[in-house]
Amino acid sequence: MATAERALHLPELRTAEERGFLSWLMTVDHKRIGILYLVTSAVFFAAGGVEALLMRTQLIRPDNTFLGPKTFDEILTMHGTTMIFLAVIPLAAAFFNYFMPIMIGARDVAFPRLNALSYWLYLAGALILYSSWFLGGAPDAGWFNYVPLSDAFSGPGENFYILGLLLTGFSSIVSSVNFVTTILNMRAPGMSLMRMPVFVWGTFLWSALLLFSAPPFSVALILLLLDRIAGTGFFVPAMGGNALMWQHLFWIMGHPEVYILAVPAWGVISEVLPTFARKPLFGYRGAVIALFAISSLSFTVWSHHMFATGMGPVVNDAFMVTTKLISLPTGALVFTWLATLWGGRIRYTTAMLFAVGFLPLFIFGGLTGLMLATAPADLQLTDTYFVIGHFHYIAIGGILFSMLAAAYYWLPKMTGRMLDERLGKWSFWITFVGFNLTFFPMHLSGLYGMPRRIYTYSPLLGVDVYNLLSTVGAYVLGVGLLITLVNVARSLAVGKVAGADPWDARTLEWTTPSPVPAYNFRVIPLVRGRDALWYEKQAPDGDGRMRGAEEAAGAIHMPGLTYLPALLALGLLVAAYGVNFKLVWLAALGALITFYSIFRQMFEADRGYLLEPRGESE
Amino acid sequence: MAGRGRHRKVALVPLALAASALLLGGCGTYPQSDFNAVGPISRLQRAALVEDMRFLGVIGIIVIGLVVYAAIRFRHRPGEEETPAQVEGNPRLELAWWVVIALGLIFLVVPPLRDEFVLAQTPQGPGVVHVKVIGHQWWWEFQYPDYNFVTANELHIPVGAKIDLQVTSADVIHSFWVPNIAGTLDAIPGRINTEWFQADRPGVYWGQCKEFCGLNHANMRLRVVAESPADFQKWVDSHQHPVGVAGLTGDALAGWQLFDGAAGCKNCHTIDGTDAKGIIGPNLTGIGSRLGVAAMTLVPNDAQNLSTWLHDPQAVKPGNDMVIPIKLSDQQIRQLIAFLQTQKTYESPQVKAALQNPLAQ
Numbered sequence A: 001m002a003t004a005e006r007a008l009h010l011p012e013l014r015t016a017e018e019r020g021f022l023s024w025l026m027t028v029d030h031k032r033i034g035i036l037y038l039v040t041s042a043v044f045f046a047a048g049g050v051e052a053l054l055m056r057t058q059l060i061r062p063d064n065t066f067l068g069p070k071t072f073d074e075i076l077t078m079h080g081t082t083m084i085f086l087a088v089i090p091l092a093a094a095f096f097n098y099f100m101p102i103m104i105g106a107r108d109v110a111f112p113r114l115n116a117l118s119y120w121l122y123l124a125g126a127l128i129l130y131s132s133w134f135l136g137g138a139p140d141a142g143w144f145n146y147v148p149l150s151d152a153f154s155g156p157g158e159n160f161y162i163l164g165l166l167l168t169g170f171s172s173i174v175s176s177v178n179f180v181t182t183i184l185n186m187r188a189p190g191m192s193l194m195r196m197p198v199f200v201w202g203t204f205l206w207s208a209l210l211l212f213s214a215p216p217f218s219v220a221l222i223l224l225l226l227d228r229i230a231g232t233g234f235f236v237p238a239m240g241g242n243a244l245m246w247q248h249l250f251w252i253m254g255h256p257e258v259y260i261l262a263v264p265a266w267g268v269i270s271e272v273l274p275t276f277a278r279k280p281l282f283g284y285r286g287a288v289i290a291l292f293a294i295s296s297l298s299f300t301v302w303s304h305h306m307f308a309t310g311m312g313p314v315v316n317d318a319f320m321v322t323t324k325l326i327s328l329p330t331g332a333l334v335f336t337w338l339a340t341l342w343g344g345r346i347r348y349t350t351a352m353l354f355a356v357g358f359l360p361l362f363i364f365g366g367l368t369g370l371m372l373a374t375a376p377a378d379l380q381l382t383d384t385y386f387v388i389g390h391f392h393y394i395a396i397g398g399i400l401f402s403m404l405a406a407a408y409y410w411l412p413k414m415t416g417r418m419l420d421e422r423l424g425k426w427s428f429w430i431t432f433v434g435f436n437l438t439f440f441p442m443h444l445s446g447l448y449g450m451p452r453r454i455y456t457y458s459p460l461l462g463v464d465v466y467n468l469l470s471t472v473g474a475y476v477l478g479v480g481l482l483i484t485l486v487n488v489a490r491s492l493a494v495g496k497v498a499g500a501d502p503w504d505a506r507t508l509e510w511t512t513p514s515p516v517p518a519y520n521f522r523v524i525p526l527v528r529g530r531d532a533l534w535y536e537k538q539a540p541d542g543d544g545r546m547r548g549a550e551e552a553a554g555a556i557h558m559p560g561l562t563y564l565p566a567l568l569a570l571g572l573l574v575a576a577y578g579v580n581f582k583l584v585w586l587a588a589l590g591a592l593i594t595f596y597s598i599f600r601q602m603f604e605a606d607r608g609y610l611l612e613p614r615g616e617s618e
Numbered sequence B: 001m002a003g004r005g006r007h008r009k010v011a012l013v014p015l016a017l018a019a020s021a022l023l024l025g026g027c028g029t030y031p032q033s034d035f036n037a038v039g040p041i042s043r044l045q046r047a048a049l050v051e052d053m054r055f056l057g058v059i060g061i062i063v064i065g066l067v068v069y070a071a072i073r074f075r076h077r078p079g080e081e082e083t084p085a086q087v088e089g090n091p092r093l094e095l096a097w098w099v100v101i102a103l104g105l106i107f108l109v110v111p112p113l114r115d116e117f118v119l120a121q122t123p124q125g126p127g128v129v130h131v132k133v134i135g136h137q138w139w140w141e142f143q144y145p146d147y148n149f150v151t152a153n154e155l156h157i158p159v160g161a162k163i164d165l166q167v168t169s170a171d172v173i174h175s176f177w178v179p180n181i182a183g184t185l186d187a188i189p190g191r192i193n194t195e196w197f198q199a200d201r202p203g204v205y206w207g208q209c210k211e212f213c214g215l216n217h218a219n220m221r222l223r224v225v226a227e228s229p230a231d232f233q234k235w236v237d238s239h240q241h242p243v244g245v246a247g248l249t250g251d252a253l254a255g256w257q258l259f260d261g262a263a264g265c266k267n268c269h270t271i272d273g274t275d276a277k278g279i280i281g282p283n284l285t286g287i288g289s290r291l292g293v294a295a296m297t298l299v300p301n302d303a304q305n306l307s308t309w310l311h312d313p314q315a316v317k318p319g320n321d322m323v324i325p326i327k328l329s330d331q332q333i334r335q336l337i338a339f340l341q342t343q344k345t346y347e348s349p350q351v352k353a354a355l356q357n358p359l360a361q
């Protein structure tokens, strides 16, 4: 009754968008949340990068004593965990958040508050993980955290790993639900599923993969937590538990995870290549089918990480077959991109350089992956530096390169300022050379017998040269990435004004002003073809501008600001520390805050506010 | 030394291409190389690896070549302002590449399917040697149930015989790997994994724990000594009739008394033929003839490396379970070393050579 009455009040009218520090804590705007994601993941990427350089410095020569084994193992664990869970997944989430709704012609995601919640959960998880450095030591059982090493044989840092990743996993589930719902329900008129940009399909499949893979991993984390703090024995052989069970649960998340990282990357490549080759993606339908095939198959291959665990020939062969099968749709994607370049007029902006540079590196990483999929060969290669070389060709060559392409492509839209092309090109070439110098030699050191995850090695192994090259390369790579950072800072200060469509591009985000106003579209667009904007630029009956699906109205209704999502995440953060230190009162306090936030959400009607569109024409 | 780890350049051609010439020219030996296969299992694994490298290498060169070609050929040149033809796809061409990749996959998938079954065979017959491998943080225990003795970090096998391995762990997951002879098999607590292998050439082959197992994962190394059946038999005999401590004199005797008493060594170590029966650390029977110290962390096994270890085991391998209850003086260390060096087993020509030069074969 009371709620119904309140809803009758008209929301207040505002003429300006949210400003100020507090508004960042309370925002539910998908674009500002995207920016939060971007900045946070960049910070953690830098942390992971510094950790990588420390490791490489220790390994520059045999028998080095720069880092002891304890520190090395902590850094090794934090590097892997950071890069996967705190840097690359959220980096994808940053671009999804900012661009997916715009690319489908929506004013926001389906659940703006849930969107805020997913960011704050991610931040809380990341803070828990990193606070371990100050609270007794970081986790040191490796990013895949095998039991029993991660159980009775490791220090207090493990709990931070478990609790931190529980929260980031929760965050992923929340954003997945949100993105799937948004894509299925919020598309502009005319934006049929098969007209969606491939990047939006990437968002959709990323979400689907996370939705199915995060839960089993969360279960595994909870079981491990119980083993560690409550004395259960789910993974303890002496208590009837099974040490291998962890590996299965981990990789049931961990392998789709690879595609969770890769699918957004492929989405970016599929947007950037057509824009700068000035041709549509070659074989859109086939590409979408391939993406679906890869995503489904990715749930059937996890045990290829476990060929050496003694599963027997039948199981090993079965996983060998499914794994190799994935290369069919993946290969088809590669040819899709190749055919997109073919016959184009390729303009080599920095974004395009990174996107084209992606191709050979990704192909190379895919081929070494096929070698690893051959079980008898893998029994030699597994857990050597060959694997490190292989997956960094995917992780950096494949994924980071496409994220850098995304940054050079989309940052002007987000900030309204261009990045410097000269600096960008320096950054690309130095990164490209440094990357190959770091990771190519690792294949060789691996083939010649250097295991991974070792803090030192004997000079007698004969792998000094390769390690020296890798370390030098890592610093070169670092310089290349630093140049991009400088470029971004410089662009924010003195960059050229970008305008709405600096690349003469194809999709809906380029029809909005840069940076995009809070309401995205003054008028919801009418989509008449795939690559909606390009369609209008090409159509004989078009004038190069989008048509509206509705009459321009006055003020636009926006969701209201709220601190509740951040509060909920804070509650879980506090509760997590309570569990970690076995402080019942702290856990109870955290639970209290969490439930308070949930109940407030349930009973508070959000009237939102009305926003007067900016004067500029579109 | 000749022949040891001489890398098969041919195998690398497709993968390493130009870089290999630069990187490999004149480099040293690789005792843990995947390419120096000396037995049926490692040969089979190498063949799978090399076949893949060749096949995928060719594909890589073609596809990457096409990408580079397209990237250069279709670049925008000044003056070209018209929009290129807007081709959205070509169903025939697309179908063609799905089919071509699928056909290629058959070559990639089918041949290795057989291999896993070869690896999984259980060898039978009188010539088979049974060994139980137990991983410990951070050393290896080898039990010979056929002969009733135990050794550590150095596995001796007769050339040409099938070795039947049962692999497990006493604590965390480790992984047993001797690339010249056979690929990896995990040592998992609560579970026994089996594999077999065989060495066709006498020699000393290097191996190392491959599954991350904590602080000193890097220093959990091992050697497999493959020797002639006659030499192997002598080595077994020397274990079954260990030298013991009767007749020790001088420093060696003093060393034994320390081992047996104040230094506390026997609480953790066994030496067959003496009353040292500890089981926390590696069995030290024949330590005087082993090739390295502390799971091959320090090689060779000479007085200097033994002394480094005994001075401060925690400095060499932080976190390991060896804690000496008293502070040993230099003299005591000398005495202990003198004693340890009397504890010899039969030394085949392979062992003698490797004691001189760790890289000798």
Ligand code: HEM
Pocket (backbone or CB within 6 Å): A048, A049, A052, A053, A055, A056, A076, A077, A079, A080, A081, A083, A084, A088, A141, A142, A143, A144, A261, A388, A392, A395, A396, A399, A400, A438, A451, A452, A453, A454, A474, A477
């Ligand atoms: C800045 C460039 C990078 C460098 C120089 C670098 C270097 C390294 C090194 C030296 C290792 C240790 C290998 C070992 O001892 O086993 C490693 C492991 C790893 N890296 Fe990177 N890396 C970089 C970026 C990335 C990125 C972007 C990702 C993921 C998207 C990533 C994911 C991992 C993972 C998962 C591990 C395994 C950790 C473990 O074994 O627990 N790295 N990296």
Ligand SMILES: [Cu+2]
Pocket (backbone or CB within 6 Å): B135, B136, B138, B173, B174, B175, B209, B210, B211, B212, B213, B217, B220
């Ligand atoms: Cu180990």
